[in-house]
Amino acid sequence: MRDVCWRCRRPRPVCYCALLPSLPTRTRVVLLQHPRERRVGIGTARMTHLSLPNSELHEGVVFEEDARIVALASDPTTAVLFPGGDADPAGGPPVRSLIVVDGTWWQARKMLALNPRLAAVRRIGVTPRAPGNYRIRREPRPECLATVEAVASALAALEEEPARFDAMLRAFEFMVDRQIAYQATNDAPRRRRRAQAASPLSPLRPYLAAPARVVLVDGGANSGWPAAAGAAEPRSELVHLVACRPSGEGFEAFLRPRRPLGPSVAHQLEVPERRLLDGEEAGAALARFRAFVGDDSVLGAWGSFTADLLAQEGLGRPPSLDLRDLCARHLRRRPGGVASGxxxxxxxxxxxxxxxxxxxxxxxxxxxxxxxLDLAGEEEVAARGAA
Incomplete structure (x- = not known):
């Protein structure tokens, strides 16, 4: 058994406690750590907590019944530190409590989805003064920061003392440098990996480091009229198209029908008929969609219906991920609809x-x-550990 520091919970040779500052703050920092993140030795939530006397560290996934978190979420002076918030953390009402969700990008998004109270709290974001230094861990985008870096940047803006909170990063830089040095000098022989069949989720691995390349898409069609005998025109045409990226960017278009609107289309698509009839010209809507998707993206959909509609409208067949097929392969059974999957x-x-x-x-x-993506990431970490 290795000798471990009781305070930072790191092995004694890489203990960073001597580099930790003690920084008083007006802002109460409340860290909500995903349980899986607690087991990550190179995580930074505990490092952040130890640096800030006016902080709390809670572990869990769902906090809807936690009296402390419920009280904070109902306080108008509370904000959640999460990408996609205000450009300036110091803008808006004063922030007295800052909730920080600690986990991977996907764990953090899932925690917000499972905690509607937290999701409704005002969000703030930070604009990094320099690229993140988390060189020992894969981030979804270059501008993403470790928890300690994000908190230091947010407090620097909220308390208008940019230089004071740089002290929080000394322990972080030490941890990163020691880990890189260890990896460079570790010449222990690698264990031979047992040959295994490819994982059903292996098609997702190229997107673990760049999930924003995946554009999720779904569409609705104008159908319901029987095709005339010998007619060359398709039975269906795209009239509603929605898309989004994991980073939060969204797209929506109603395409004006080129043929008479089917009698039950508006009801089936659950949108007002007038919105369909007053939609934009199909070519303009599809041009906007092409610009939204860009050149380096892959479309993610449930089945092939939407891809077929887009191809029918002249968009060809861009690279795609059939999430229904991936789900079925992972579950080893048919998943049914997207909700049941x-x-x-x-x-x-x-x-x-x-x-x-x-x-x-x-x-x-x-x-x-x-x-x-979470499951694919766990598989990749397990595979590296077995190497």
Whole structure:
């Protein structure tokens, strides 16, 4: 058994306690740590907590019944530190309590999805003064920061003392440098990995480091009229299209029908008929969609229906991920609809990401992708550990 420091919980040779400052703050920092993150030796939530006397560290996933968190969430002076919030953390009402969700990008998003009270709290973001230094851990985007870096940046802005909170980063830099040095000098022979069949989730591995490349998409069609004998025109046409990226960017378009609107289309798509009839010209809507998707993205959908509609509209066949197929392969059974597939994966509850049935489906796709990426990431970590 290795000798471990009781305070930082790191092995004595890499204990960073001597580098930890004790920084009083007006802002109460409340860290909510995902249980899996607690087992990550190179995590930084505890480092953050030890540096800030006016801080709390709670472990869990769901805090809806936690009296302390419920009270904080109902206080207008509380904010959640999460990407996609205000550009300036110091803007808006004064922040007396800052809630920080600690976990991987997908764990943090799932925690917010499972905690509606937290999700409703004002969010603030930080603009990094320099790229993140978390060189020993994969981040979804270059601008993403370790928890200690994000908190230091947020407090620097909230308390208007940029230089004071740089002291929080000394222990972090020490930990990163020691880990890199250890990896460079570790010449222990690698264990031979047993040959294994490819994982059903291996198609997701290219997107673990860049999940924002995946554009989730769902569409609705104008159908319901029988095709005339010998007619060349398709039986269905795209009239509603929604899409989003895991980073939160969204897209929605109603395409004006080129043929008479089917008698039950608006009811089936759960949108007002007038919105369909007053939609934008199809070419303009599809041009906007092409610009949203860009050149380096892959489409993620449930089955092939939406991809077929897009191909029918002249968009060709861009690279795609069939999340229904990936879900079926992982579960080793048919998942049914997207909602039942999400529940079988133990994914979180979704928030609608657009209008009608397509917007609801897109919300389910978002939590399915988050869960599948989590599982693929765990597989990759386990595989590296066995190497």
């Amino acid at each position: 999400a529940r079988a994966l133990l994914a979180g509850e979704p928030a609608p990401r657009g209008s009608g049935r397509a917007g609801r489906t897109l919300g389910w796709l978002e939590v399915v992708l988050a869960r599948l």
